[in-house]
Amino acid sequence: MTQLSEIGEFGLIATIAKNFAELIPHECSGIGDDCAIIPIGKDKSLVVTTDMLVEDVHFLRDRITSYELGYKSLAVNLSDIAAMGALPHSTFLSISLPSDISIEWCEGFFAGYRAHNVALLGGDTTKSTEKITINVTAIGTVDNENIKLRKGAKAGDKIYVTSTLGDSAGGLQSILQNRPNKELIKAHNLPRPHIAEGLELSVNKNVTAMMDISDGLASDIRHILEASNVGAKIELSKIPISNTLLNSGLNAMELALTGGEDYCLLFCAAPDAEFAKYRQIGEITSSNICKIVWCEHDIPTERSFDGFTHF
Amino acid sequence: MTQLSEIGEFGLIATIAKNFAELIPHECSGIGDDCAIIPIGKDKSLVVTTDMLVEDVHFLRDRITSYELGYKSLAVNLSDIAAMGALPHSTFLSISLPSDISIEWCEGFFAGYRAHNVALLGGDTTKSTEKITINVTAIGTVDNENIKLRKGAKAGDKIYVTSTLGDSAGGLQSILQNRPNKELIKAHNLPRPHIAEGLELSVNKNVTAMMDISDGLASDIRHILEASNVGAKIELSKIPISNTLLNSGLNAMELALTGGEDYCLLFCAAPDAEFAKYRQIGEITSSNICKIVWCEHDIPTERSFDGFTHF
CATH class of the missing domain: 3.90.650.10 (PurM-like C-terminal domain)
Known part of the structure; x- marks a missing residue:
């Protein structure tokens, strides 16, 4: 048995990307930039990104308010949208919560999430045995001619x-x-x-x-x-x-x-x-x-x- | 402090939906159906859904193979796409894994996920302290005139x-x-x-x-x-x-x-x-x-x- 730590996060992502490469629709661009690009119509594209925050890995529950956690969960995804030069359009939120979480905690979380003034179009709420896990998917819109990628840097820039x-x-x-x-x-x-x-x-x-x-x-x-x-x-x-x-x-x-x-x-x-x-x-x-x-x-x-x- | 169990999953979702209602772009439809609807162009829409699977809540690690778990993680989302009458277009996968997971386990997981032959355009891989959590976001395409909703049933149907x-x-x-x-x-x-x-x-x-x-x-x-x-x-x-x-x-x-x-x-x-x-x-x-x-x-x-x- 080989441990995941031997190939690391980027090794795992490279393996995944290779295995799925041939499934990517020809007009789309997938793994490798801050967001995937899905063209809509002739001149515009959607950009899509997703991020997972795990308790005790990305945050400590007693060191962050639920407002801050809600704010941050969306902020990290909106940052990826910003990196493509896109305008945020809508978001999807999945959250698993242990049963000792209070309604007040949830209210704080959603107030923080809402502070970005971006639409929440769907999601999933579910139980967890102990830890909180949050996943946000964010969608943005951008004119094709304005999309910024990681490639394109030239000597002298x-x-x-x-x-x-x-x-x-x-x-x-x-x-x-x-x-x-x-x-x-x-x-x-x-x-x-x-x-x-x-x-x-x-x-x-x-x-x-x-x-x-x-x-x-x-x-x-x-x-x-x-x-x-x-x-x-x-x-x-x-x-x-x-x-x-x-x-x-x-x-x-x-x-x-x-x-x-x-x-x-x-x-x-x-x-x-x-x-x-x-x-x-x-x-x-x-x-x-x-x-x-x-x-x-x-x-x-x-x-x-x-x-x-x-x- | 009020416990979440007092309002339940649907109570929580109703509260969220109400708080975010005014942010939803006028052409979109959000929480309330199997997928959210995002129109693209005049005649077509994207449908988007997301689902989270949590270890020991939705699955027991030693009772499901990683192939089955990968297959199922995507299947539950594609089912939502199917429910709207849409064709799967692409997916996004976030997964948090404890460090004792082997590369072989990951390979099985991605083989099961790939069995659906739908594109994986992005995602997030991260550590967890103990449990596996999986979140998939799936996107489908549908002609507007063919979208099926939960509303529309009539007496006698x-x-x-x-x-x-x-x-x-x-x-x-x-x-x-x-x-x-x-x-x-x-x-x-x-x-x-x-x-x-x-x-x-x-x-x-x-x-x-x-x-x-x-x-x-x-x-x-x-x-x-x-x-x-x-x-x-x-x-x-x-x-x-x-x-x-x-x-x-x-x-x-x-x-x-x-x-x-x-x-x-x-x-x-x-x-x-x-x-x-x-x-x-x-x-x-x-x-x-x-x-x-x-x-x-x-x-x-x-x-x-x-x-x-x-x-």
């Missing part, structure tokens, strides 16, 4: 992020170490999906590749590099880090590069484009294919960083 | 089912009581979604209402009665029951009426239509609104039957 990094991971540390830091915990429990940013970038033809940061910059940017068959040079001094995280006593740079659940956008754009609102953190290279060269003041460092992986 | 009832519940009893009955266990572990039947009935204008039987006839038919504002008379002697179930030593009639997970179709049709292939089990009445009158040889009985409910 600049690399940007739409907000500071690491606050959410700092929040998780703050929760686990019982050193409550309100602002960081808010970043972790109530992550804002960057929908407006995604829509704005979707209509900009200079943007060549886009995704959201959910497993941490160091892990996620590899998806763009692999899909685009390019390399990247990242300048550590340009990584945007909040003062809150810098002053928290935590390892801010490590968290900013490898901490998960930031749910901001990571994008590449042609070198002559300007994005005053967003922070440029590096550039795409034609050398070091699929690799990241971390630089400090333009000099490559020996440090290595890895993002979060499941299993 | 005949009520039909597309297969024998109770075999799946008999299989569950057989598993739980350690009295292995291969055929019944197969009905429980490998339920066939009635897609071909659904497509055939969808183009028949005589069919006024349709749904799939997942919680048991006695419970499910109430959804048609409530949506259509009618009553029903069901003739017990007409309920189709397999010889396997009749000879199993189990309470066949009770299981046929209240046992869940049959995953066949229940439909109503104009009285002058003929359906030689399917069994007529009763008729829709204008009296006894939202109630079922159970009859034995046309004489109402005092017996009452209830289907399965969560919480």
Whole structure:
């Protein structure tokens, strides 16, 4: 018997994708981007994504309010919709609950979920023996010409992020170490999906590749590099880090590069484009294919960083 | 604190539906049928459904092979697609797995899932601390004029089912009581979604209402009665029951009426239509609104039957 941990999450996904490849309708695009793409009509597509949150893996029941959990369950999916440059259309929610959950808990959960003002069109409510599991499927709409993918980054492109990094991971540390830091915990429990940013970038033809940061910059940017068959040079001094995280006593740079659940956008754009609102953190290279060269003041460092992986 | 069990699954769903009603796009139809409906273009719609299977609630890991579990996880969703008269288009799978699951188990699961020959366009694989949880979202396509809903049944309509009832519940009893009955266990572990039947009935204008039987006839038919504002008379002697179930030593009639997970179709049709292939089990009445009158040889009985409910 081979344990799942030997091939890991991405190994499992690769195996699945290979086995199902021939079933994918020719007009659709499936596993490999933030969302699957289902064309509707001539000029438009639906994008679809799904995410599962498991108690004691993705959250601790007594460290997050049910409002925050409801908010976050949908936020992580809306972030994937944003990453495609799409507008959220509707959602589906499945939730399994142990019988000791109160109606008040449920009310809080649905108030948080509803705060995003996106339609809930269906779902499944069921019992569990002990733990809470939540699965959301979200659907968005997008004009075909505005869809942003992970592939498309070209050597010379600049690399940007739409907000500071690491606050959410700092929040998780703050929760686990019982050193409550309100602002960081808010970043972790109530992550804002960057929908407006995604829509704005979707209509900009200079943007060549886009995704959201959910497993941490160091892990996620590899998806763009692999899909685009390019390399990247990242300048550590340009990584945007909040003062809150810098002053928290935590390892801010490590968290900013490898901490998960930031749910901001990571994008590449042609070198002559300007994005005053967003922070440029590096550039795409034609050398070091699929690799990241971390630089400090333009000099490559020996440090290595890895993002979060499941299993 | 109020316990969830006090309002039950349908109480919870009603509360959710009410809270989210105003967010539903005007052209869409949400909670209340087997699938949500999302129109695409002028004449076509997507139908979308989602179902969660939880270890020790919906299945026992050592009593079902991973192939069967993969098959069943998708089957229960395809059954909802069939109930709308739609053709399966694509699916999304989320699965949380404890770390002691082997790769061989995963391979069996995906082989069973793939047996339906429907595309897998995305999903989420994640760790769990102990139990397996599976969530599938399935999407189908249907011509608007062929969509079948729960509402639409009229007094005088005949009520039909597309297969024998109770075999799946008999299989569950057989598993739980350690009295292995291969055929019944197969009905429980490998339920066939009635897609071909659904497509055939969808183009028949005589069919006024349709749904799939997942919680048991006695419970499910109430959804048609409530949506259509009618009553029903069901003739017990007409309920189709397999010889396997009749000879199993189990309470066949009770299981046929209240046992869940049959995953066949229940439909109503104009009285002058003929359906030689399917069994007529009763008729829709204008009296006894939202109630079922159970009859034995046309004489109402005092017996009452209830289907399965969560919480």
